[in-house]
Amino acid sequence: MKFEIYLTTILIILCSACNGPKSPESLPKAKNSEKIYTLVEMSHADISQLDKEKTVVLLQGGILEEHGPHLPVWSDGYISMQATRDVAQIIADSTDLNVLIFPIVPLGTAGFNGVGGKDIYPGTYAVTFSVLRAIFMNLATELGEQGFSKIMVIHIHGTQEHSLAIDQACEYFDDTYDGFMVNLFSLAGINWYQDDKFKSEEEISEDPWAVHADMFETSLTLYLVPDLVKDRHKEQEPLSYESWEDILQLSSESDWQGYVGSPRLASQELGKKIMHAWSSALGSIAIRIIKGEDYSVMSKWSDGHEPGKHSREIDDQHEKWLRSKGYLYTR
Numbered sequence: 001m002k003f004e005i006y007l008t009t010i011l012i013i014l015c016s017a018c019n020g021p022k023s024p025e026s027l028p029k030a031k032n033s034e035k036i037y038t039l040v041e042m043s044h045a046d047i048s049q050l051d052k053e054k055t056v057v058l059l060q061g062g063i064l065e066e067h068g069p070h071l072p073v074w075s076d077g078y079i080s081m082q083a084t085r086d087v088a089q090i091i092a093d094s095t096d097l098n099v100l101i102f103p104i105v106p107l108g109t110a111g112f113n114g115v116g117g118k119d120i121y122p123g124t125y126a127v128t129f130s131v132l133r134a135i136f137m138n139l140a141t142e143l144g145e146q147g148f149s150k151i152m153v154i155h156i157h158g159t160q161e162h163s164l165a166i167d168q169a170c171e172y173f174d175d176t177y178d179g180f181m182v183n184l185f186s187l188a189g190i191n192w193y194q195d196d197k198f199k200s201e202e203e204i205s206e207d208p209w210a211v212h213a214d215m216f217e218t219s220l221t222l223y224l225v226p227d228l229v230k231d232r233h234k235e236q237e238p239l240s241y242e243s244w245e246d247i248l249q250l251s252s253e254s255d256w257q258g259y260v261g262s263p264r265l266a267s268q269e270l271g272k273k274i275m276h277a278w279s280s281a282l283g284s285i286a287i288r289i290i291k292g293e294d295y296s297v298m299s300k301w302s303d304g305h306e307p308g309k310h311s312r313e314i315d316d317q318h319e320k321w322l323r324s325k326g327y328l329y330t331r
């Protein structure tokens with residue numbers, strides 16, 4: 001019996017060695033789905049085995065950004081990572097496509113702290129608009145040149161400038177290669193979110209919308225990484241508002257603590273509900289696009305926006321230094 005097992009093992013090893021490239025069935029897979037592949041675990045031979053026409057690439061991103069005294073600076077990253085896992089599962093369950101998940105890009109542009117004019121703030125480590133766009137244009141080029149034709153970006157961070165950088169990289173892919181590259185967050189926007197679906201009347205008066213490190217985002221983070229929040233959100237005083245002007249005013253105060261709204265109203269149960277609703281919204285846009293819906297006519301979160309002043313100032317500062325040293329490319 002033992003000998004039989006030993007012999008079978010040897011045969012399996014020999015067969016896998018003499019059969020040439022591994023079959024797609026033998027590639028590394030996420031635990032929950034045989035059609036979901038994790039790029040960092042694969043060799044180039046594994047990746048070459050994928051049928052590119054039948055593979056959706058998911059690029060995920062998170063910004064390092066202050067989220068008040070009660071939330072980790074990787075809050076948006078945790079939300080993007082969960083949304084990516086959920087969307088991968090939705091695609092694997094609803095289509096005959098494979099999903100290839102890239103590791104998360106830990107960079108984004110335009111932290112919320114800039115809204116009130118605090119461009120530099122502990123916990124926020126942003127790149128400029130042009131750098132974020134270049135990162136995703138570079139990935140678009142690599143993927144397009146290698147024959148991938150279905151690319152979806154999940155990079156959850158609410159400033160429109162941030163979405164615009166990724167939207168422009170997607171536009172570059174569409175103009176240059178066959179297939180599509182889309183920014184799911186920008187296409188889903190916030191239309192799926194309705195306060196009265198998630199909050200009572202009293203809660204709405206204390207925490208009117210979904211903005212930053214507030215009831216909404218604190219609930220999500222509490223749901224995803226409770227040990228990193230503990231009960232710190234309960235100590236934050238509500239910073240309510242009635243208009244966008246009020247938010248600008250609050251966030252420009254010298255002692256502003258990096259959040260608006262009312263984190264103390266957050267709960268894990270609410271976070272679970274919101275995460276499910278958000279992933280479903282992103283997943284349903286993804287499926288509509290895979291099935292051929294024309295996304296060029298859909299509205300985008302970045303519509304009507306342009307790169308911010310801080311990004312342009314930092315780019316100028318860098319370019320000036322590079323020029324002074326003779327390090328700029330001659331194009």
Ligand SMILES: [Zn+2]
Pocket residue numbers: 067075076157158212213217
């Ligand atoms: Zn956030």
